[in-house]
Amino acid sequence: MDSKKIILTGDRPTGPLHIGHYVGSLKNRVALQHTYQQYVMIADVQALTDNAENPDKVRNNIEQVALDYLAVGIDPTLTTIFIQSCIPEIAELTIFYLNLVTVARLQRNPTVKDEIQQKGFGASIPAGFLCYPVSQAADITAFQANLVPVGQDQVPVIEQTIEIVRTFNRLYGNTLIEPQALVPQDAGRLPGIDGKAKMGKSLGNAIYLSDDADTVTKKIMSMYTDPGHIRVQDPGRIEGNMVFTYLDVFDPDKQKVAELKAHYQRGGLGDITVKRYLNDIMQVVLQPIRDRRAQYASSKGDVLALLKKGTHEARQKASLTMDAVRRAMKISYF
Amino acid sequence: MDSKKIILTGDRPTGPLHIGHYVGSLKNRVALQHTYQQYVMIADVQALTDNAENPDKVRNNIEQVALDYLAVGIDPTLTTIFIQSCIPEIAELTIFYLNLVTVARLQRNPTVKDEIQQKGFGASIPAGFLCYPVSQAADITAFQANLVPVGQDQVPVIEQTIEIVRTFNRLYGNTLIEPQALVPQDAGRLPGIDGKAKMGKSLGNAIYLSDDADTVTKKIMSMYTDPGHIRVQDPGRIEGNMVFTYLDVFDPDKQKVAELKAHYQRGGLGDITVKRYLNDIMQVVLQPIRDRRAQYASSKGDVLALLKKGTHEARQKASLTMDAVRRAMKISYF
Numbered sequence: 001m002d003s004k005k006i007i008l009t010g011d012r013p014t015g016p017l018h019i020g021h022y023v024g025s026l027k028n029r030v031a032l033q034h035t036y037q038q039y040v041m042i043a044d045v046q047a048l049t050d051n052a053e054n055p056d057k058v059r060n061n062i063e064q065v066a067l068d069y070l071a072v073g074i075d076p077t078l079t080t081i082f083i084q085s086c087i088p089e090i091a092e093l094t095i096f097y098l099n100l101v102t103v104a105r106l107q108r109n110p111t112v113k114d115e116i117q118q119k120g121f122g123a124s125i126p127a128g129f130l131c132y133p134v135s136q137a138a139d140i141t142a143f144q145a146n147l148v149p150v151g152q153d154q155v156p157v158i159e160q161t162i163e164i165v166r167t168f169n170r171l172y173g174n175t176l177i178e179p180q181a182l183v184p185q186d187a188g189r190l191p192g193i194d195g196k197a198k199m200g201k202s203l204g205n206a207i208y209l210s211d212d213a214d215t216v217t218k219k220i221m222s223m224y225t226d227p228g229h230i231r232v233q234d235p236g237r238i239e240g241n242m243v244f245t246y247l248d249v250f251d252p253d254k255q256k257v258a259e260l261k262a263h264y265q266r267g268g269l270g271d272i273t274v275k276r277y278l279n280d281i282m283q284v285v286l287q288p289i290r291d292r293r294a295q296y297a298s299s300k301g302d303v304l305a306l307l308k309k310g311t312h313e314a315r316q317k318a319s320l321t322m323d324a325v326r327r328a329m330k331i332s333y334f
Numbered sequence: 335m336d337s338k339k340i341i342l343t344g345d346r347p348t349g350p351l352h353i354g355h356y357v358g359s360l361k362n363r364v365a366l367q368h369t370y371q372q373y374v375m376i377a378d379v380q381a382l383t384d385n386a387e388n389p390d391k392v393r394n395n396i397e398q399v400a401l402d403y404l405a406v407g408i409d410p411t412l413t414t415i416f417i418q419s420c421i422p423e424i425a426e427l428t429i430f431y432l433n434l435v436t437v438a439r440l441q442r443n444p445t446v447k448d449e450i451q452q453k454g455f456g457a458s459i460p461a462g463f464l465c466y467p468v469s470q471a472a473d474i475t476a477f478q479a480n481l482v483p484v485g486q487d488q489v490p491v492i493e494q495t496i497e498i499v500r501t502f503n504r505l506y507g508n509t510l511i512e513p514q515a516l517v518p519q520d521a522g523r524l525p526g527i528d529g530k531a532k533m534g535k536s537l538g539n540a541i542y543l544s545d546d547a548d549t550v551t552k553k554i555m556s557m558y559t560d561p562g563h564i565r566v567q568d569p570g571r572i573e574g575n576m577v578f579t580y581l582d583v584f585d586p587d588k589q590k591v592a593e594l595k596a597h598y599q600r601g602g603l604g605d606i607t608v609k610r611y612l613n614d615i616m617q618v619v620l621q622p623i624r625d626r627r628a629q630y631a632s633s634k635g636d637v638l639a640l641l642k643k644g645t646h647e648a649r650q651k652a653s654l655t656m657d658a659v660r661r662a663m664k665i666s667y668f
Contacts, residue, residue: 044665048433048663062667098462099384099461100460101461102457103437104457124438125436127439128432128433307667307668308668331389331419333641334638334645
């Protein structure tokens with residue numbers, strides 16, 4: 001167990017997880033948990049950095065996100081699922097690391113710069129937001145993670161972590177492990193059912209892992225296709241057509257998809273027919289997820305108990321790191 | 335005990351404490367401990383904000399500063415002496431408070447602005463330094479302190495704390511106590527023996543509480559007086575003359591001091607005579623401090639044991655605050 005490489009990953013509990021999360025990261029975690037020692041963090045502290053005024057939203061999504069994890073097949077006997085705010089060592093490390101990074105360096109971080117623009121903070125950037133790459137360095141190093149699965153846009157945050165690790169090790173002796181970013185090969189993000197690049201709650205264009213079968217069918221039947229494809233016999237476009245985008249991602253029968261595309265392009269294949277076909281594919285993907293969710297949800301106390309157990313395990317690991325950090329910094333007094 | 339108002343105060347363990355600390359704050363703490371529930375923090379985390387590259391210096395001064403406290407008469411049965419880095423709740427509160435303050439607000443803080451100039455950080459301001467008023471808000475509120483003794487120059491930091499408390503209480507319900515700055519009436523800072531406004535280790539111009547009697551005598555005999563006062567019979571200046579500045583502070587016999595001043599000004603009172611007189615006064619002040627130090631120092635293990643006990647008590651108080659904060663922020667899960 002201890003000789004396995006360590007992965008840290010997680011999500012902000014600000015809403016239910018959707019099939020974009022599933023193909024982008026969750027599916028990968030289910031695979032990785034067999035080869036790696038995997039820590040999955042429900043990042044409530046990070047969620048509060050821009051939801052300070054809305055703690056109920058964060059609170060209400062903790063168990064939901066945990067259920068999403070369990071539903072997709074993240075196995076709590078293989079993966080340690082934990083709640084960030086219950087690991088004080090992360091806060092302690094953040095405070096120490098803040099001394100190793102300049103304000104100017106944080107202001108230059110491309111990820112932070114982009115997100116400050118996106119979130120429209122203007123001149124009112126919360127200090128916690130500017131400092132969040134340092135908090136993430138603490139998240140990662142608290143577990144001495146070797147690998148951190150991230151999107152391309154988050155690579156600068158891992159670079160910041162590596163800088164902090166190097167500075168710490170130079171000042172206090174070799175203590176922290178340098179992590180590596182694990183950027184998925186197939187980095188394309190699944191668009192929403194309306195064809196918009198970003199899938200999200202506020203846009204109302206996501207298929208959630210917690211949606212029931214009828215809701216999924218309804219969403220698929222309303223999918224954005226080719227607005228010029230009026231009559232069945234007309235040729236249709238498959239570029240930007242969500243039905244085919246989703247089939248490319250979810251249908252394992254690539255030959256069948258190629259045939260459908262050709263048929264749609266030359267005319268004679270109706271939107272309803274192809275949507276029904278996609279619906280069947282999606283239900284096959286989602287049904288086992290729904291089944292596992294129902295099992296776990298029927299005993300809601302168990303989810304909290306699992307989180308408590310995972311959090312306890314995570315804290316043991318983080319406190320080992322903190323002990324080493326204290327010794328290195330010579331603040332291990334008693 | 336619990337109905338007493340709470341005071342938080344402390345020092346950065348970056349060097350031995352001197353008589354400037356004694357008249358400026360330590361003497362006051364000895365008096366306050368009878369009326370208030372007093373917490374005295376050895377601020378090692380804060381000391382590391384600008385000594386990140388020099389952890390040995392911080393480490394080596396922990397017990398020395400504790401000994402200085404005990405030596406002046408801070409009574410560990412009345413006052414809780416503790417080490418900052420052993421209270422993770424302070425780090426946790428800091429992280430939450432960072433979301434309630436903007437970067438622009440921190441950059442406008444007059445104390446921070448002044449100190450950034452003094453320390454010559456230029457463009458390389460450590461993020462931890464910019465954020466230190468937020469850490470101090472965490473120090474203060476972790477103990478729900480009502481009063482914080484500070485110099486006039488630190489008042490903006492208390493104002494920042496009050497702002498954070500108000501924002502927190504508005505967002506999450508009434509949880510934190512608003513502290514008040516306790517600015518000493520007699521705010522004059524004791525100059526160094528060379529007449530320089532600031533007393534400090536690097537300047538070599540301080541009388542330390544841990545100096546032995548001979549060292550104190552030697553320092554007093556080398557004090558800056560009136561460089562124009564060459565012959566005993568000449569008139570001398572008392573303005574800027576450290577012997578009289580110190581007599582004003584330490585000699586309880588104000589009439590005697592007035593007589594000496596008059597004599598010195600009209601001529602006929604030699605520097606050596608008046609320095610010997612000051613030396614007698616200073617030894618009376620310092621001898622009981624040295625005696626208590628010797629008692630505590632003879633059992634060095636005891637000092638660490640006292641710190642451990644104080645830190646344990648402090649942590650109990652801080653964790654009560656943290657529990658209340660967690661409940662208010664709805665992150666009290668288990």
